[in-house]
Amino acid sequence: TLTCREAARLLLEDEDHELPTAERLALQVHVKICFACQRFVSQLNLMRRATRAWRKHSETAD
Amino acid sequence: MTDFARQVEGLRPHLMRFARAQLRNDAWAEDAVSECLLAALERPQSFSGQSQLKTWLIGILKHKLVDQLRRNTREATVLVGEDGEDLFDDLFQADGHWREAPRDWGDPDAACCQKQFFEVLQLCCEHLPPTQARVFMMREWLELESDEICRELAITSANLWVLLHRARLRLRDCLQLRWFDKAEAAAS
Numbered sequence: 001t002l003t004c005r006e007a008a009r010l011l012l013e014d015e016d017h018e019l020p021t022a023e024r025l026a027l028q029v030h031v032k033i034c035f036a037c038q039r040f041v042s043q044l045n046l047m048r049r050a051t052r053a054w055r056k057h058s059e060t061a062d
Numbered sequence: 063m064t065d066f067a068r069q070v071e072g073l074r075p076h077l078m079r080f081a082r083a084q085l086r087n088d089a090w091a092e093d094a095v096s097e098c099l100l101a102a103l104e105r106p107q108s109f110s111g112q113s114q115l116k117t118w119l120i121g122i123l124k125h126k127l128v129d130q131l132r133r134n135t136r137e138a139t140v141l142v143g144e145d146g147e148d149l150f151d152d153l154f155q156a157d158g159h160w161r162e163a164p165r166d167w168g169d170p171d172a173a174c175c176q177k178q179f180f181e182v183l184q185l186c187c188e189h190l191p192p193t194q195a196r197v198f199m200m201r202e203w204l205e206l207e208s209d210e211i212c213r214e215l216a217i218t219s220a221n222l223w224v225l226l227h228r229a230r231l232r233l234r235d236c237l238q239l240r241w242f243d244k245a246e247a248a249a250s
Contacts, residue, residue: 003158003159004154005154008153012226012227012230012231016201039164039167
């Protein structure tokens with residue numbers, strides 16, 4: 001059982017390296033029932049997608 | 063000057079902008095771009111014509127940017143503690159709950175493909191503390207693996223993760239302030 005603080009820390013870590021299985025499972029359990037952390041996941045996803053789109057755009061566009 | 067050389071030279075301003083965004087240092091960017099153009103002009107036969115000339119040059123430039131970072135490692139890196147405060151703890155109450163729940167950023171497709179959004183994202187990257195900006199760009203733009211970044215900047219993986227998570231939280235704050243809050247206000 002994670003707190004939101006612990007879950008957010010793991011979500012940030014997960015952006016840059018693979019989490020151990022136990023931590024990943026605990027995170028999945030928490031996010032499934034936590035609306036605020038689901039929002040945080042969406043924000044991280046959007047930032048990742050936007051950065052990728054910006055990079056692609058900069059390499060090919062004017 | 064051949065047609066090829068003229069086309070390559072014509073892309074210098076674009077390459078300079080790309081290099082500046084990565085290195086945040088005009089002199090280093092100038093060096094990286096000059097080396098990139100020189101390498102391209104020395105080996106025109108390696109441009110197959112299957113990709114855009116600009117895309118091919120960006121590929122060469124990425125290697126030159128890493129070379130610049132390697133050469134300037136000492137200047138490029140500051141200690142983690144000196145690179146701005148950590149926003150993480152401020153987000154939570156003592157009991158571990160969010161102080162303020164993350165806001166709804168809406169449809170990601172709506173934001174991700176807008177030129178104005180890219181401009182805000184760039185502005186936010188420029189406002190990051192120097193080392194955070196550098197590791198974020200190396201990770202997300204130059205697409206370097208974590209261990210490669212650690213090697214180039216002579217930092218530990220733990221330090222790298224701290225810098226990256228600080229960068230992501232700052233970008234999140236900045237995007238909230240400069241993009242999503244404004245979109246919300248415009249809609250209401």
